Amino acid sequence: AQAILGSGHLGITHLPLPTQTWAMAEPPAKKARVEGSMTLTYFPVFAKGLGPALCAELSGLAWKGNNDTGFDLSKWQALKDTGKPPFAQLPILEVNGMVIAQAIAICNYIGRVSGLEGKDDAEFATSQMVLAASEDLYMLMQIHQPTLFKSYNTGGKLGPEENKTFWAKVVPTEVGKLEKLLAASAGESFTSSGTTVGELYLFAILHQMKLCTPGFIDATPGLLKFYEKTKSLPGVTKVLEGKSAMGQMKQYFINASD
Amino acid sequence: AQAILGSGHLGITHLPLPTQTWAMAEPPAKKARVEGSMTLTYFPVFAKGLGPALCAELSGLAWKGNNDTGFDLSKWQALKDTGKPPFAQLPILEVNGMVIAQAIAICNYIGRVSGLEGKDDAEFATSQMVLAASEDLYMLMQIHQPTLFKSYNTGGKLGPEENKTFWAKVVPTEVGKLEKLLAASAGESFTSSGTTVGELYLFAILHQMKLCTPGFIDATPGLLKFYEKTKSLPGVTKVLEGKSAMGQMKQYFINASD
Numbered sequence: 001a002q003a004i005l006g007s008g009h010l011g012i013t014h015l016p017l018p019t020q021t022w023a024m025a026e027p028p029a030k031k032a033r034v035e036g037s038m039t040l041t042y043f044p045v046f047a048k049g050l051g052p053a054l055c056a057e058l059s060g061l062a063w064k065g066n067n068d069t070g071f072d073l074s075k076w077q078a079l080k081d082t083g084k085p086p087f088a089q090l091p092i093l094e095v096n097g098m099v100i101a102q103a104i105a106i107c108n109y110i111g112r113v114s115g116l117e118g119k120d121d122a123e124f125a126t127s128q129m130v131l132a133a134s135e136d137l138y139m140l141m142q143i144h145q146p147t148l149f150k151s152y153n154t155g156g157k158l159g160p161e162e163n164k165t166f167w168a169k170v171v172p173t174e175v176g177k178l179e180k181l182l183a184a185s186a187g188e189s190f191t192s193s194g195t196t197v198g199e200l201y202l203f204a205i206l207h208q209m210k211l212c213t214p215g216f217i218d219a220t221p222g223l224l225k226f227y228e229k230t231k232s233l234p235g236v237t238k239v240l241e242g243k244s245a246m247g248q249m250k251q252y253f254i255n256a257s258d
Numbered sequence: 259a260q261a262i263l264g265s266g267h268l269g270i271t272h273l274p275l276p277t278q279t280w281a282m283a284e285p286p287a288k289k290a291r292v293e294g295s296m297t298l299t300y301f302p303v304f305a306k307g308l309g310p311a312l313c314a315e316l317s318g319l320a321w322k323g324n325n326d327t328g329f330d331l332s333k334w335q336a337l338k339d340t341g342k343p344p345f346a347q348l349p350i351l352e353v354n355g356m357v358i359a360q361a362i363a364i365c366n367y368i369g370r371v372s373g374l375e376g377k378d379d380a381e382f383a384t385s386q387m388v389l390a391a392s393e394d395l396y397m398l399m400q401i402h403q404p405t406l407f408k409s410y411n412t413g414g415k416l417g418p419e420e421n422k423t424f425w426a427k428v429v430p431t432e433v434g435k436l437e438k439l440l441a442a443s444a445g446e447s448f449t450s451s452g453t454t455v456g457e458l459y460l461f462a463i464l465h466q467m468k469l470c471t472p473g474f475i476d477a478t479p480g481l482l483k484f485y486e487k488t489k490s491l492p493g494v495t496k497v498l499e500g501k502s503a504m505g506q507m508k509q510y511f512i513n514a515s516d
Contacts, residue, residue, distance in 0.1 A: 033379055086442075087391060087435045098380055104393075105386035108366075112382055121291055121371055122356055128363035133345060135362075139397065143414070156401070177345045184344075 033113045035096050037062040040106070040246065041071050041079070042091040045148060047252040048103040048138070049091050050239070051204035055107045055197050056093075057235040057244050059114035065245030104135060104201075111197035118198075123191040127198030129181070130190050134202040137174060140166065141205070145212055145253045152256055160256060167213055178202070179220040189226055195233070203230040207240070211251050291371040293354050295320040298364070298504065299329050299337070300349040303406060305510040306361040306396075307349050308497070309462035313365045313455050314351075315493040315502050317372035323503030362393060362459075369455035376456075381449040385456030387439070388448050392460040395432060395467070398424065403470055404514045418514060425471055436460070437478035447484055453491070461488040465498070469509050 040056055042049030044066055056063040066072065071079070079085065085092050086101040093099070093106040100106050111117035111127070118124035144166040146152055152159045158166075182190055190199055206227050209216055217224045230236055235244075242248035298314055300307030302324055314321040324330065329337070337343065343350045344359040351357070351364040358364050369375035369385070376382035402416055402424040410417045416424075440448060448457055464485050467474055475482045488494055493502075500506035 086439050098383060100383045100387060102387050102390035104390045108386045109383045113379055124370055125356060125358045125367045128366045129358060129360050132360035132362045181344050
């Protein structure tokens with residue numbers, strides 16, 4: 001394309017082409033890339049659904065969720081039996097005749113079609129780093145923190161002693177790495193927008209961790225500020241308050257009763 | 259851009275434009291997006307390095323690895339102490355003045371700048387699904403399979419009984435899901451190229467699993483064929499044989515001595 005638009009191989013250099021050739025040669029606009037509405041389906045809890053819901057809400061694209069479809073836990077077995085979810089798991093995003101599984105894949109897809117992927121290659125890379133680091137944190141929470149459905153010392157989840165060590169030692173180390181990455185950026189977020197899919201996914205896990213241990217990022221002021229700024233965005237507030245297409249989403253990671 | 263190239267708003271419909279307008283309006287060519295060589299640094303084992311090495315090799319971009327930098331395990335502490343790796347972890351990819359951490363982020367970055375991300379939104383989504391599912395498999399291996407550095411029942415790794423159950427029950431279920439997704443595609447791979455970053459990352463984990471349990475995908479013939487076809491690609495063979503810029507990479511997951 002560069003050869004055709006810019007170098008005159010086809011003899012069209014006489015055209016009054018703008019100087020910012022590539023800024024114009026963008027992919028089709030987001031509305032052209034997604035037909036109708038996207039539909040996100042997930043259990044009515046935060047867990048792996050909050051990140052995708054935030055991406056959907058902040059994408060500016062039309063989307064439907066549990067509030068529109070009436071999906072809840074009681075309908076999961078029937079949905080699973082249809083074979084529609086590719087990995088027999090939720091969340092799924094139905095869009096353009098496809099069914100996309102895996103929270104990360106859903107976020108990255110939405111990022112790509114809506115412009116939440118970062119404004120350039122460098123921001124894209126940063127968003128992807130933050131996304132992967134957030135998944136690591138989520139996995140650590142799955143191992144250490146009781147949930148609505150799983151207590152200490154059941155099915156791979158460790159016990160209360162390990163939980164104490166987790167919050168006292170592991171978490172500070174991990175959030176310290178994010179603080180360092182944030183400090184290396186120019187502003188108060190990891191990218192210029194602050195709302196790449198990686199950053200929204202990070203917010204989704206930070207929020208769930210804060211519900212368990214409210215002060216856990218008080219010692220990393222940059223990250224705390226990022227968290228609070230993101231939380232105050234109207235679209236984020238809407239999702240957290242249960243007013244988005246997903247309706248109410250419950251807290252998933254919980255504190256074990258002492 | 260569509261208005262200018264295709265609809266004649268600027269009075270240029272007389273140009274002999276091809277019908278695939280968007281296929282032409284691609285971002286700048288990959289050589290324009292990466293200055294000089296990318297440098298991948300990782301311990302000389304497969305683990306989380308094989309996927310990024312495959313992506314680098316198949317990207318068609320110039321890249322350097324341990325073979326060029328002389329990096330090995332003995333140099334890790336010194337590198338870590340410089341603070342260069344953003345999360346104090348490997349792999350890292352140095353490119354365009356950035357340091358990108360997290361294997362998944364590295365693969366996605368390479369995919370974006372080299373065209374291994376899928377030819378359209380749908381293929382991109384499929385690649386991302388496969389990528390996330392591969393990470394799930396990798397994590398399951400970390401929990402169940404001994405490695406060069408960690409035996410059964412140490413630091414979160416389960417024991418030999420759980421390992422048996424893993425290969426007998428968990429793995430067949432997981433690879434069955436991939437077989438189903440593959441069956442839904444038009445060809446013998448998940449996308450038209452078969453070499454999106456998601457597919458290369460999947461191959462990287464399948465290969466490591468096969469080194470432990472050679473017959474583990476014999477019951478999923480589509481996936482086995484995908485594995486063998488990918489393995490036979492010259493660039494893949496080159497990496498596996500230790501002839502790429504990364505040099506020799508050792509087997510990481512091992513079978514425990516019975």
